Amino acid sequence: MIKHGGVIITTITILTLLVLALGCGPQATPAAQAPVGEIPIGSINDTTGPTSDVGKDYAAGIQDAIRWINDHGGVNGKRIRLILNDYGYRVPEAITIYKRYRDIDKVVAVLGWGTGDTSALAPTVAKDQIPYISASYSGELTDPSKTPYNFFAASDYSTNARAALLAWYEEIWLKDDRFKAEREAGKKPRIVMFYSFPTPYSSAPIKALKEFAQLLGFEIGPDQDISLTALDAKSQVLAAKEFNPHVIWHGNTTQSVATAIRDAKALGLQADHLVNNWGFDENFLRLLGPQAEGVIGIAVSAFYGEDVPGMDRVKEAAQKYNPALKERTIRTVQAWANVMLLYEALKKADAAGQLNGPGIKAAIESFRDLDIGLGVPPLTYTPDDHRPTSKVRIYIVRNGKFELLKLVDLKEKFADQWPKWKGY
């Protein structure tokens, strides 16, 4: 008795096996190498998961940048073959994708995404000697004695958080009339941190931020757990209100941060807002409208369309390769920044005849004040420090636009602390 439905199920099963065999079989043998003159690069992105609010645009930026490189002479004449996959922010999937890239596609480098998967993979990529350039700027990834193959082209989260707090402290707390009475009464500024506890991205800079807040003499209120997919943060806002903070740190991505700020305003929580870089972009303005006014945030590169060197090609590529995506954001520019870092390293490694993991690592670690344009500060990497820069640009929203509040250089300001801050 073979039912009609059975045929469908059997067909699905057979098709599955076929695709599996085709997809992994022939290439799985070591004989099948990438065509000469082609450089395989893998990319792991989130375009469907909880961070897809910022991940989709980043993935499109990766595609744009690689295609632009290929259309402009490639890497010393060699084309890059990009293999891009969505992992829906599920760490186990990222790990299987990575293994596929390593064993089947034989990639020379990986462009990664989240903090959870990047730090979970860090020991493995170190063992496999595959440079891993992530959109996670976690401070944990900057100590080469622990994570020698992890890189990114932006200031790290911990540096960001310290810089934002310092900017608020110096520019707002010490100068603004709102706080004059309390300041003169010798009151300490109070801070509460809003972030998703279980998400490594959100919790990455918290330890650093708390230490730094204590250094500046802040009182620290109870942390509030807000998930990345939160549609409501009222109970957390009410809990924070009891502590009556002057400033709130937001460690999540755009959607969730916008929700939290909206609820804070709705419930009359009088506090300033500091937002980490993945929560602060053009969509943030669209989501909050006038409520975004006065919010302070971090940008690790220029916003999309800003008048900085290299932006022309970003815009040109976006229109040429992904015309369907209308509203591009700073995420595209951040993707470009990471790809440009890799591009420079690939060129240098190729010129040295070392187009492999250790060769690319050595190339990146030889960069001193590398200028990739795009509003990214000059990048420096050394074999014992992978923190790319100590300069962070802090913006404030005024009249519906991003306005530069302060350019903070932490290394200059805290020369004695800076070496100790490596790696967390």
Add this chain to the structure above:
Amino acid sequence: MRMRLPSGVFYQTYKQDQALWPTAFVKLRMWGLLVFLFVIFPQVASPYWLSLANLVGYTILSAMGVQLLIGYTGQVTLGHAAFIAAGAYTCAVLVLQYHIPYPLAFLAAMIVAGLWSVLFGLPSARVKGFYLIMTTMAAQFITVDFIITQYVSRIGERGHSFSLPPGTLSIGPWVIQSDRDVYYLMIALVTLSVLAMTNLARTRIGRAWMAIRDHDIAAEALGINIVAYKLLAFFMAGVFGGMAGALWIASLFAVSPEHFTWSWSLWLVGVILIGGLGSNYGTIFGSLFMTLVMEALRNAVTMLAPLFPALETSFLFIKEAAFGLAIILFLLYEPNGLAYRWWQIKNYIHLWPFSYE
């Protein structure tokens, strides 16, 4: 001299009747399978295939407890990831914080996860059906989102992901670091678990579970201590979960609360629904199917991407959608799961060429 040839398989003793592998042919087949799984596959497979196999094995061990609860005992659970997490964290904390050898930590993980599962199985003495679903969901959120996220994952100031770099875990002199090492551990555990599960189902305990599943009042009237057997089912399910969790940390070199989301609990229910309820084959086929279909869809996208670049960004959700479609197709056309299809194929071959149906 006359020759007597049996015209079929006749059992002459109870022992024969109860044998796991009753005939020479089955014995040959099973030994062949074991040789393939333990010797041939790990030698010929590339690391990629090994890591896929490890994922399948992890899913089997994870789903085994769900199968035991839903498929054998009829206690619907939607929070099994909690017990896998309990196992994973027990093992990780013991190894990292207290430097206890991996095998001992592994055993402790199984026991802790089992007891933890019993704790959340207690309401099953009073409630069933939808209400039990709610209490098992509570287990998920209390364990993972509250206890582990807020407290356990902060032990030792490690940040939220406990990292276990390759080389941290070892059994005696054997250091578990490559995918192949994990594979050997995984296949041994899966084989033992499947054997244990098969035997549990054939004994008094398993029959009591199935009686509770089919009609709990009748089972009680027959003298089965319902509460004790339900709790035993929760304990065993937790033990399998703990085993899965402790294996997982070896395979991933890290553990974070993110790995044990509620969607993983739901996924495991999907695994046994597609595989087939109330059968070990169901657990195994379901895990194979769910893991390999996802991988195949990814490969399909990767293969077609050079031709249709839009596929990579705009059509990635096709993978998720196709998966949902597979579940709907199964519920419509194969509600008994892949295990039933396997049984039909076997029967078809056994009866060939005279199938009277």
